[in-house]
Amino acid sequence: MYDLVIVGAGPAGMTAAIYGVRANLSVLLLDRLAPGGQVINTKEVENYPGVGKIEGAELAMQMFAHTQELGVELDYRTVTKIEYDGKVKRIYSEEDDTVIEALTVIIATGTRPRTLNIPGEDEFKGASISWCAICDGAKYRGRDVVVIGGGNSAVDEGTYLASIANSLTIVTDFDLTADPVSSEYLRSLDNVTVYPYKRVLEFVSAEGRLAGVRFCDKDTGENEMVVNCDGVFEYIGAIPSTEFLQGTDFIESHGYIETDSHMRTAQKGIFGAGDCVSKHLRQIVTATSDGAIAAQEAAAYIKALRREKH
Ligand SMILES: Cc1cc2nc3c(=O)[nH]c(=O)nc-3n(C[C@H](O)[C@H](O)[C@H](O)COP(=O)(O)OP(=O)(O)OC[C@H]3O[C@@H](n4cnc5c(N)ncnc54)[C@H](O)[C@@H]3O)c2cc1C
Known part of the structure; x- marks a missing residue:
């Protein structure tokens, strides 16, 4: 049982992992592909503060290296379903029958351009x-x-x-x-x-x-x-990568995840972060911001759960 499972290892997911580990949570980061998200496919990034002009792939590698310095566990999985009928969330993936359990989940699966x-x-x-x-x-x-x-x-x-x-x-x-x-x-x-x-x-x-x-x-x-x-x-539209959440009560009609300003969805212990969330500006800097907020909220939620137990 993990404290926090993060689905999607783009900028939002990797930042959430960094904040999660630093908040002493046991964290598992999942991605169906190499970590980095859309940044890997971006030739140059020039607007992420502090790094100047940088190749997207290089920035993605630096973010991933940061997660690894902190000991974040990564697994390659394509998530197909999340069950959440109680405090424990169950995460299913395409690769095999393993069911991963967690107290909190951050969904940071981004979008893909149409x-x-x-x-x-x-x-x-x-x-x-x-x-x-x-x-x-x-x-x-x-x-x-x-x-x-x-x-x-x-x-x-x-x-x-x-x-x-x-x-x-x-x-x-x-x-x-x-x-x-x-x-x-x-x-x-x-x-x-x-x-x-x-x-x-x-x-x-x-x-x-x-x-x-x-x-x-x-x-x-x-x-x-x-x-x-x-x-x-x-600009013929973007598709949020949230198909596996169909039927849940926290995605809006276009498939984006609805959260409050704390990145909380309508389901306790489930958070959204990054481009897959309903918002105005989809950039690396807003994705990392969402990831940080979501992980802090996940830590606060777990702390409250532990207090309830005692
Ligand atoms: C061509 C291009 C250029 C861009 N250039 C810039 C730029 O210069 N500056 C800037 O700030 N922003 C730029 N952006 C926007 C920026 O890339 C995104 O805002 C940012 O990557 C969003 O991060 P994210 O973590 O939310 O999602 P993503 O980066 O999309 O990462 C989502 C991750 O989730 C994984 N995933 C999806 N579904 C599943 C699943 N079911 N199971 C497991 N894993 C899953 C994906 O494989 C992916 O790795 C650009 C975007 C594009 C397309």
Whole structure:
């Protein structure tokens, strides 16, 4: 029986593990993949305080090394179910029939970007195709960028990108569907062109580099064209990795975990942290903050349980 099991070893989960061990809890950290989460796939991180410009993989390694210096136990498991009908939580995974028991669980399973699954996407993702303008926008200063999508993220991030890039082209399968003021502001900028009701067909490659985006009319498949660009940002939505929580009373309609400001869910002893939680800013720094708060709360919850016993 562990005091704390953390599902997901991204920035949120690793921070929770550090705080958990330092609060004298017995901690098990689980991930289906190598620790690091989405940071591993980020070319460069430039906005995490104290480390300057750093390769994502390097930052992830440093965070993981920190957990190991403190003796955090890691196991590779894909969690498929959490049962919680009493004080003891039971964690099931895909790999075998082992049932892991814990007094508290922090769910820090992050999100994954919705993708188009079209030719060229695998080749350029994480390099010239990004899902994060705050992170990768600066490298397109004075260059040509395409944003795919027309919702709030596409318009907000697009407005930021338009202030940096030489040209910004928006290709979307509807029109701009963000709030009218923001949408019209973006549309009014001199360096912005919007192609609504389009279907993206391919990321065009030339000599191993991204050269452009090919698309056509969404309904008829006609009017194929290619917009040349140096970078693409896809904003067609994110999917929280919380499928294994379906049927619980603490995920909202889009699958994000609902917590209070202490990262507590509606179930005592279960906490959420990081990108899988319903919130406004999904960044490494907010994920680590959530992880720290969740672990502190888990420690306080366990302390209260022990007091009850005596
Ligand atoms: C391309 C890109 C660039 C980015 N650049 C920056 C940047 O420069 N600066 C910045 O601050 N932020 C950046 N971000 C955002 C940042 O990566 C995230 O906010 C951060 O990684 C969230 O951390 P997390 O721990 O909540 O989730 P994640 O990093 O997503 O980690 C979740 C972990 O949970 C694991 N997991 C999921 N489901 C299960 C399961 N069922 N069982 C076991 N394990 C599971 C996953 O394998 C993963 O390791 C970027 C994001 C992307 C996509």
